[in-house]
Amino acid sequence: MKYVFFFVFLFSAFLNAQDEEAGEVQRTIENFFKGFHQKDSSLVMETVDREVILQTISTTAKGENLVRTEDFREFISSISSIPDSVKFKEVINDYRIMVDGPMATAWTPYEFWLNEEFSHCGVNSFQLVKQQEIWKIIYLIDTRRKDNCP
Numbered sequence: 766m767k768y769v770f771f772f773v774f775l776f777s778a779f780l781n782a783q784d785e786e787a788g789e790v791q792r793t794i795e796n797f798f799k800g801f802h803q804k805d806s807s808l809v810m811e812t813v814d815r816e817v818i819l820q821t822i823s824t825t826a827k828g829e830n831l832v833r834t835e836d837f838r839e840f841i842s843s844i845s846s847i848p849d850s851v852k853f854k855e856v857i858n859d860y861r862i863m864v865d866g867p868m869a870t871a872w873t874p875y876e877f878w879l880n881e882e883f884s885h886c887g888v889n890s891f892q893l894v895k896q897q898e899i900w901k902i903i904y905l906i907d908t909r910r911k912d913n914c915p
Contacts, residue, residue: 793901794857822909856878886910887909
């Protein structure tokens with residue numbers, strides 16, 4: 766019987782550690798979007814690895830899926846140059862986070878609003894790595910569509 770209690774104790778400690786790590790991953794992503802919405806390139810840069818990869822999947826007029834790799838430095842330049850008259854907001858609807866040691870993945874369905882009008886929806890897929898006790902985004906890919914949005 767004491768072995769059962771010991772196993773339950775170890776399992777619950779493991780789950781608690783997983784929950785804490787998932788919370789840290791989520792905070793990293795939240796800080797990424799905080800910087801994005803505030804057009805604060807330094808805050809965004811704090812959340813990513815220097816070799817971060819940024820891709821998006823879209824659909825061509827012919828209905829073919831297209832994967833496009835974007836230069837992260839250009840992305841950073843573009844957000845800091847958005848005029849104050851342009852309002853934008855990416856609303857994250859959910860976080861599904863999985864962690865295995867120093868690696869994490871997050872699946873985040875979203876809606877994108879531009880000047881208070883719905884623009885598109887999709888899903889972000891983040892890959893993160895824990896470096897020197899800090900979670901950093903190493904890869905981000907998203908989908909973008911106007912139909913079949915929640």
